Amino acid sequence: MAISHSKEVSAQTDASDQAHDTLSAQRTPHTRSTADAGAVLLEARALYFSYAATLPEVVCGAALALRRGTMAALIGANGSGKSSLIRLLCGLFAPTRGEVLFDGISLAQINPRERARRIAYVPQTTTTVFPLTALEVVLTGRSPYTPRFRFENERDLAVAHAALAAVDATHLAARSVMELSGGERQLVALARALAQEPDCLLLDEPSSALDLKHRAGLMRHLRRLRDERNLTALMVTHDLQLLDPTFDEVFAMRDGAVVAAGAPTDVLRDEVLTDVYADEHIHARRAFGRTFVWSE
Numbered sequence: 001m002a003i004s005h006s007k008e009v010s011a012q013t014d015a016s017d018q019a020h021d022t023l024s025a026q027r028t029p030h031t032r033s034t035a036d037a038g039a040v041l042l043e044a045r046a047l048y049f050s051y052a053a054t055l056p057e058v059v060c061g062a063a064l065a066l067r068r069g070t071m072a073a074l075i076g077a078n079g080s081g082k083s084s085l086i087r088l089l090c091g092l093f094a095p096t097r098g099e100v101l102f103d104g105i106s107l108a109q110i111n112p113r114e115r116a117r118r119i120a121y122v123p124q125t126t127t128t129v130f131p132l133t134a135l136e137v138v139l140t141g142r143s144p145y146t147p148r149f150r151f152e153n154e155r156d157l158a159v160a161h162a163a164l165a166a167v168d169a170t171h172l173a174a175r176s177v178m179e180l181s182g183g184e185r186q187l188v189a190l191a192r193a194l195a196q197e198p199d200c201l202l203l204d205e206p207s208s209a210l211d212l213k214h215r216a217g218l219m220r221h222l223r224r225l226r227d228e229r230n231l232t233a234l235m236v237t238h239d240l241q242l243l244d245p246t247f248d249e250v251f252a253m254r255d256g257a258v259v260a261a262g263a264p265t266d267v268l269r270d271e272v273l274t275d276v277y278a279d280e281h282i283h284a285r286r287a288f289g290r291t292f293v294w295s296e
Contacts, residue, residue, distance in 0.1 A: 038068065038069070040068070041068040044062055044088070044098070046098040046099075048096050049096055059088065062098075063257075063258055066234055072248060072251060073251070074086065074234060074235065075236075075251070076277075077276070081253050083124065085253065091119070117198065120193035122204065122206050124204045126188075126189045133173065133174055141160070159197065166191065167194070168214070172184055182209035183210045187210075198231070200231075201231060202233075241292065245289060249261065252276045270284055283296065
């Protein structure tokens with residue numbers, strides 16, 4: 001995709017392999033084939049949003065088109081509107097103006113249960129006041145498929161276990177989430193989202209609490225889900241070193257609007273990043289097959 005700008009590691013474990021095979025084998029009927037790859041799945045059209053009528057808008061005319069079967073990143077300075085935009089895209093908030101389309105249908109017209117089967121959202125942080133085990137938390141991701149007054153069945157349990165294994169968190173299954181570290185809780189939150197068996201995964205800084213090993217593992221898992229299940233993902237991140245060559249596309253926000261979009265090599269350039277981050281000291285250089293970004 002051409003740029004548009006306002007101014008211009010390690011091998012997979014056997015458990016992970018089996019988990020991805022299980023998740024692939026248990027695809028739901030709404031999951032599209034790879035023949036649809038490249039078509040727009042999620043689209044934001046001139047979105048505006050304010051948290052209250054008396055407060056300034058935090059999303060101002062934001063527009064983007066997320067293609068099916070791609071991994072995209074949403075970047076920008078603190079306060080640029082990234083988290084607010086991703087909440088609009090998953091239907092957590094309703095825009096004051098503009099429209100979100102999912103598979104060509106207005107998100108507002110899709111009932112919440114169906115929406116939860118198609119789109120999964122992983123927030124920045126997760127909290128709980130109940131001493132649930134990690135497996136029990138992941139099983140809550142099956143609620144869009146569970147009729148009222150019915151407990152989870154064996155298939156739900158299989159999907160939940162596969163989701164935990166897919167993020168290398170099988171060892172956490174029986175542990176209370178109250179005793180997990182921030183990074184471990186984030187892995188459980190990701191597994192819960194995978195248990196929804198979505199077409200589209202929206203993640204708000206999922207790697208912020210992860211150590212180097214699990215951050216790299218997260219990227220591997222997302223790539224495999226994209227390649228094997230045609231999963232579409234949009235991830236808010238401040239870690240620009242992750243973007244090239246892992247991601248297919250990058251959207252950059254400034255002042256509530258998407259001001260740059262394109263392949264990582266198009267967006268991760270001095271003149272683009274200087275404008276996006278209002279930092280004349282920021283630099284990007286490509287070496288060894290990836291782009292490195294720093295500010296002096």
